[in-house]
Amino acid sequence: MSRRLSILASLGVSSFILGVSFLHAEGVAEDIRLGGEGTVFTEGPDAFAAPFPGLAGIDRLRFSSGNSLFTSNWVIAPASAAGRDGLGPLFNAKACASCHVEDGRGAPPENGQEANQGLLFRISSSAGHPYGDQLQNQAIPGVPPEASIIVEWQDQNVTLGDGSPVKLRRPIVHLQQLGYGPLPDDLQVSPRLAPPMIGLGLLEAVDPSTLLEMEDPDDKDGDGISGRANFVMDRATGQLAIGRFGWKANQPNLKQQSAGAFLGDMGLTTHLFPIENCSDGQSACQQAPQGGQPEVDEKQLDLVVHYARFLSVPARRSSDDPAVQRGRRLFVEARCDGCHRMSMKTGSETAHPLLANQKIWPYSDLLLHDMGPELADHRPDGLATGVEWRTPPLWGLGLNETVNRHRFFLHDGRARSPEEAILWHGGEAQASRNYYSSLSSADRNDFQAFLNSL
Numbered sequence: 001m002s003r004r005l006s007i008l009a010s011l012g013v014s015s016f017i018l019g020v021s022f023l024h025a026e027g028v029a030e031d032i033r034l035g036g037e038g039t040v041f042t043e044g045p046d047a048f049a050a051p052f053p054g055l056a057g058i059d060r061l062r063f064s065s066g067n068s069l070f071t072s073n074w075v076i077a078p079a080s081a082a083g084r085d086g087l088g089p090l091f092n093a094k095a096c097a098s099c100h101v102e103d104g105r106g107a108p109p110e111n112g113q114e115a116n117q118g119l120l121f122r123i124s125s126s127a128g129h130p131y132g133d134q135l136q137n138q139a140i141p142g143v144p145p146e147a148s149i150i151v152e153w154q155d156q157n158v159t160l161g162d163g164s165p166v167k168l169r170r171p172i173v174h175l176q177q178l179g180y181g182p183l184p185d186d187l188q189v190s191p192r193l194a195p196p197m198i199g200l201g202l203l204e205a206v207d208p209s210t211l212l213e214m215e216d217p218d219d220k221d222g223d224g225i226s227g228r229a230n231f232v233m234d235r236a237t238g239q240l241a242i243g244r245f246g247w248k249a250n251q252p253n254l255k256q257q258s259a260g261a262f263l264g265d266m267g268l269t270t271h272l273f274p275i276e277n278c279s280d281g282q283s284a285c286q287q288a289p290q291g292g293q294p295e296v297d298e299k300q301l302d303l304v305v306h307y308a309r310f311l312s313v314p315a316r317r318s319s320d321d322p323a324v325q326r327g328r329r330l331f332v333e334a335r336c337d338g339c340h341r342m343s344m345k346t347g348s349e350t351a352h353p354l355l356a357n358q359k360i361w362p363y364s365d366l367l368l369h370d371m372g373p374e375l376a377d378h379r380p381d382g383l384a385t386g387v388e389w390r391t392p393p394l395w396g397l398g399l400n401e402t403v404n405r406h407r408f409f410l411h412d413g414r415a416r417s418p419e420e421a422i423l424w425h426g427g428e429a430q431a432s433r434n435y436y437s438s439l440s441s442a443d444r445n446d447f448q449a450f451l452n453s454l
Ligand code: HEC
Pocket: 070, 092, 093, 094, 095, 096, 097, 098, 099, 100, 117, 118, 119, 120, 192, 193, 194, 195, 196, 197, 200, 244, 245, 246, 247, 248, 250, 254, 257, 258, 259, 261, 262, 265, 266, 304, 308
């Protein structure tokens, strides 16, 4: 039986009886294909690593080359591997894939452990200091690393509406072995977990107008939810552009996000970020040999971007399960979809025809929301304030455990399940959180079944 037919068959009549209205005219549940034509029907450990099914010929070959640049370690300059050197002097990891593990999500450290590669730390302060805007806890020989970063998890108990206790945890960050003198007293530290890489080309292909239509900065419709777009400098054009990527939507496109990662996370220059990540107070860093100018040439950067653009989205599973369908209704009743917008269309003029005019189901508006004081990092980023975060897409959520063998969520990985993530929601999402918390345990199970089907 063809895949399409088997979906039809497995949907059966239950969807009709329940009156769930997500069927296509032809009877195919379109919300199974979360990434439109960029959807793959795989659910194993490599579910996040597949290219778009339609990617062919030279585009497919470039995807493989990009994969290799994403996965293999960069080395210290000078090296015989001339096209792959220039790592550091300061860095967090040697490869993109060290943090975006299996094209999925990073993991935060255990209690009292050194922060590993899945979690990085953005910093800022009104006072001058030599540490830049990100802490690099690794360095090449002869250059002091900036710090050793220890995360301590502090428990916090909450009680659900029916009296069930849930133990949450929040990170306390300890910066030790500072390599360049004391840090300012007003330092703001923002831990950031490496997010999954799926469907990013589709998110990049959504027209700015589509995102702006979802904004409601003054909450004119009075539902308590006000999303607004971040606007950030697009270095290629010198103009402000809508931010889409990163936990605060502080990067406008995949090229700048990737070039920013090369420099900030691995110490590799590109034409977009040509200057090594060493400040005036870091002289050993400034004097270290370079691996070319830039170290990652335009061709290599484009291959990595091409790779990021065409990682597909796994299809939903179990969407015909009655529990999942009940959970889906609860998701809407709780107004989760006020921010985790179920679907939208990509634009018609996109980087590649495969990305155009796709109905996608990212479960995000890519907009910034005030998430309340508990999640605040107090560190502004572009237009994003210290309490605002970009709604993360929820597609792929249920496969996180299969791909990465963990279920850590939220910007700093504090949540150990989707339920914990919901219970941290505050600010504009407080009403949704309270709704969830008021549900019976049977309803909460259905709710989670739906989330796991994504
Ligand atoms: C040290 C860990 C680390 C390394 C290495 C790393 N990343 Fe990331 N990546 C992150 C983190 C953390 C974020 C979120 C950043 C933020 O919120 O500002 C991120 C965000 C992204 C995003 C945006 C995803 C989204 O959903 O918004 C893309 C794309 C990306 N990285 C690509 C890359 C590429 C390409 C490389 C290699 C050149 C790379 N990353 C290397 C940790 C890393």
